[in-house]
Amino acid sequence: MFKIILTIIFISCPSISLSGKFSLDKFNIEINSNFLGEEVFLFGQKDEGRDLIIIFEGTEKQGKLFKKSKKGLFWINDRKDLDKIPSFFAIFSTPKKSINEIFLIPSITRSHFLIQSSYSEKLYQIREALRVKGLYFEDELQSVEESLFIKKFKIPDNISAGNIKVYLYEIKDNEVINFSQKKLNIQKKGLTSKFETMLEEQSLVYAIFLVVFSIVFSLISNWLFKRR
Amino acid sequence: MNFYLPIAEISINIYVLLSLGVGIGFISGLFGIGGGFISSPLLILVGVPPAVAVGSTTVQVFASTSTGVINHYQKKNIDYQMGITMIIGGVFGTLTGVLFLNNLQNIGAIDNYLSSIYVVLLLGTAIFILYETAKVNIFYKNKKFKLHQHSWIHGLPFKFKYRKSKLYISILAPLFIGFGIGLLTGFTGIGGGFILIPCMIYLLGMTTISVIGTSLFNITIISLISLFLQIAINQNVDFVLAIMLIISSSLGAAIASRVIEKLDQENLKVLFGVLLIIIASFLLYELFRTPNNLYRIDYV
Numbered sequence: 101m102f103k104i105i106l107t108i109i110f111i112s113c114p115s116i117s118l119s120g121k122f123s124l125d126k127f128n129i130e131i132n133s134n135f136l137g138e139e140v141f142l143f144g145q146k147d148e149g150r151d152l153i154i155i156f157e158g159t160e161k162q163g164k165l166f167k168k169s170k171k172g173l174f175w176i177n178d179r180k181d182l183d184k185i186p187s188f189f190a191i192f193s194t195p196k197k198s199i200n201e202i203f204l205i206p207s208i209t210r211s212h213f214l215i216q217s218s219y220s221e222k223l224y225q226i227r228e229a230l231r232v233k234g235l236y237f238e239d240e241l242q243s244v245e246e247s248l249f250i251k252k253f254k255i256p257d258n259i260s261a262g263n264i265k266v267y268l269y270e271i272k273d274n275e276v277i278n279f280s281q282k283k284l285n286i287q288k289k290g291l292t293s294k295f296e297t298m299l300e301e302q303s304l305v306y307a308i309f310l311v312v313f314s315i316v317f318s319l320i321s322n323w324l325f326k327r328r
Numbered sequence: 329m330n331f332y333l334p335i336a337e338i339s340i341n342i343y344v345l346l347s348l349g350v351g352i353g354f355i356s357g358l359f360g361i362g363g364g365f366i367s368s369p370l371l372i373l374v375g376v377p378p379a380v381a382v383g384s385t386t387v388q389v390f391a392s393t394s395t396g397v398i399n400h401y402q403k404k405n406i407d408y409q410m411g412i413t414m415i416i417g418g419v420f421g422t423l424t425g426v427l428f429l430n431n432l433q434n435i436g437a438i439d440n441y442l443s444s445i446y447v448v449l450l451l452g453t454a455i456f457i458l459y460e461t462a463k464v465n466i467f468y469k470n471k472k473f474k475l476h477q478h479s480w481i482h483g484l485p486f487k488f489k490y491r492k493s494k495l496y497i498s499i500l501a502p503l504f505i506g507f508g509i510g511l512l513t514g515f516t517g518i519g520g521g522f523i524l525i526p527c528m529i530y531l532l533g534m535t536t537i538s539v540i541g542t543s544l545f546n547i548t549i550i551s552l553i554s555l556f557l558q559i560a561i562n563q564n565v566d567f568v569l570a571i572m573l574i575i576s577s578s579l580g581a582a583i584a585s586r587v588i589e590k591l592d593q594e595n596l597k598v599l600f601g602v603l604l605i606i607i608a609s610f611l612l613y614e615l616f617r618t619p620n621n622l623y624r625i626d627y628v
Contacts, residue, residue: 133568135332136339162628166436168619175619177436185625229623257332257339260627292334295567299335299559307559310567311552314391314574321578322395 121145122154122249122268124284129255132290137234137257140284142192142241143250144268151194151271152241152249153202155212156284158188159262165226185226187235187260189214192251194241207276208269233258261288335566336380344374345569346576353580356392358588359600362547363577364389364518365453366604369446369611376569378438382429382517383555383564388573389519390551392581397548400541407492407538410528411545413499417506418513418550425514426557433562436626443611445516450611453522454604461597481531493534493542501532506546513554519547 122144129138146152163185166177189212191202202208202215209215214236216223230236234256241249255264263283270278288296298306330339348370356363364385371381400406432438484498505527509520524543528534534542559565 131332133332133334136330164434164436164626164628166624166626168622168624173616174440175616176440177624179434179436182625185627187627225623226625228621229625232621232623233625257330258337260337288334292332295334299563299565299567303559303563304556306565306567307556310387310559310565310570311390311555313567313571314387315394317571317574318391318395318578321575321582 121147121270121280122152122266122282124266124282127282127284129259129284129286130289131259131261131286132288132292135257135292137259138255139252140255141250141252143248145247146194146249147270148247149272150277152192153205153208153269153271154192154241154251155208155267155269156188156190156192156264157212157214157267158186158235158260158264158286160184160186160213161260161262165222165229167225180222182226184213185230186214187262188255188264189227189230189235190237190239190253191215192237192239192241192253194243194249205269205271205274205276211267235259255286259286261286261293331568331572333376333380333566333569335564336376336569338375338377340375340569342572345572348374349573349576350580350583352388352573353392353577353582354584355580355600355603356577357581357584358591358596362389362392362519362521365446365449365516365520365522366607367573367577368517369443369450369607371569372439372442372446373607373610373614376566377564378442379429379433379562379564380566380569382442382515383558383562384566384569384573385517386513386551386555386558387565387570388577389513389517390548390555391570391574392577393519393521393544393548393551396544397541400544403541405538405541406545407490407534407542408545409488409490410493410495410502410532410534410538411542411549413488413502414506414509414542414546415549417503417508418510418546419553421507421510421512422514422550422554422557423510424507425511425516426554426561427514428511429515429558430562436624440615442516443615447608447611447615449516449518449523450604450608454601454608456526457597457604458601461594461601465594482533493532493538495533497532505531506550509546510550510554513547513550514557517554519551521547 125141331342352363
């Protein structure tokens with residue numbers, strides 16, 4: 101059934117480029133006022149005897165990592181400033197390779213900050229913090245018959261705008277023998293985008309706009325509700 | 329049905345948000361308060377980031393008090409001398425509060441500090457309301473009280489004549505009260521009317537006629553200043569969230585104005601006190617319980 105669906109998708113969607121051996125059902129996601137996160141459908145083909153590792157890595161941003169620890173009665177946050185944290189990170193593999201196995205492939209770990217060959221408590225904490233926000237996944241690609249795979253996952257509503265790079269590694273005997281890359285573009289659109297840009301770049305205009313709106317809205321609401 | 333809040337960067341159920349707004353407006357309407365000290369903690373409890381809850385509540389406070397100021401301006405119930413003195417203190421307080429919030433946000437301690445302050449404010453107000461209700465109805469039934477008695481405040485230097493309120497007191501007292509309320513507004517987003525009004529009556533000795541108008545005048549201007557500072561320094565005001573709160577709380581306030589005459593005021597006060605204790609209990613639980621997640625990332 102899946103094979104038929106995938107074959108139909110491959111044939112009927114010439115816009116979906118299939119360079120390498122995987123694709124996504126969409127390459128652009130728009131964040132607008134109705135955005136509640138978006139399901140992405142990853143699918144492709146794999147050669148027999150080879151494993152696949154597909155990594156989604158979002159734009160790197162500055163951030164702060166907080167770790168809660170109990171001091172007396174309170175839970176206090178310890179802070180670490182970080183220069184580059186991906187806005188999103190997902191690792192899918194077939195058959196499921198544990199993260200530790202992927203760590204053993206240096207050509208992959210060299211290219212991705214969040215997965216390093218040596219164990220790092222800090223990286224573990226970052227992954228856990230991202231996982232809590234729904235911004236980090238480790239999962240298995242679902243095999244369909246022998247050579248096709250699919251995976252459906254959700255880009256959460258707290259995703260930041262920017263490109264998510266999608267890397268496909270073909271693995272044989274723990275060596276990368278083939279590599280391809282695509283981009284999933286996340287962009288803020290419409291009113292949502294305008295508000296955020298205005299707040300960042302023209303905060304005075306944003307404030308004035310908000311003040312005028314709140315006065316007008318409260319006057320209208322008062323007038324409406326008082327008359328009924 | 330969920331709705332995306334662009335600055336909070338979360339989606340929230342629109343019915344939860346609207347119910348919250350209506351509830352806050354209803355309580356505000358019943359008790360004549362701005363509702364900020366209820367809306368901030370409730371927004372945090374439903375998952376809005378604390379800094380955004382504070383910033384957006386400031387807008388709601390501004391909106392809910394600004395129309396009241398217009399009414400009191402028309403009725404000439406505002407003591408501008410007193411209001412401006414408190415606003416001068418309030419400007420410094422607000423700036424301190426907003427910078428303090430910014431600092432706490434940077435060190436990641438905002439949730440603990442904010443929740444602790446809300447717990448103190450909510451429990452303090454609840455105890456005060458319940459005590460006052462009990463005092464009037466149980467302890468000293470049918471006895472008359474003096475609203476204002478002379479205290480050490482009236483011995484402070486730099487005295488000034490406030491003509492509208494017929495007071496001759498030190499400007500230091502309203503300046504400090506204004507500073508305190510501004511600090512509270514900048515740090516927690518609340519208007520602080522429930523603290524300001526008792527201070528004006530019991531500490532300064534103002535007449536009740538001009539107290540409401542003057543406090544609304546002070547809260548409106550201070551929340552306006554706080555709003556600008558929050559946007560400039562913390563960038564934590566969510567337009568969509570603020571507008572939703574304004575509209576829904578207006579509806580709640582309108583419902584309250586219809587039912588208020590049918591309700592027993594003393595029972596309402598007790599109910600309000602109990603409600604505050606319930607909200608404070610939830611915050612206390614959140615403050616001390618073992619967190620589900622030990623790690624958190626905030627992007628800059």
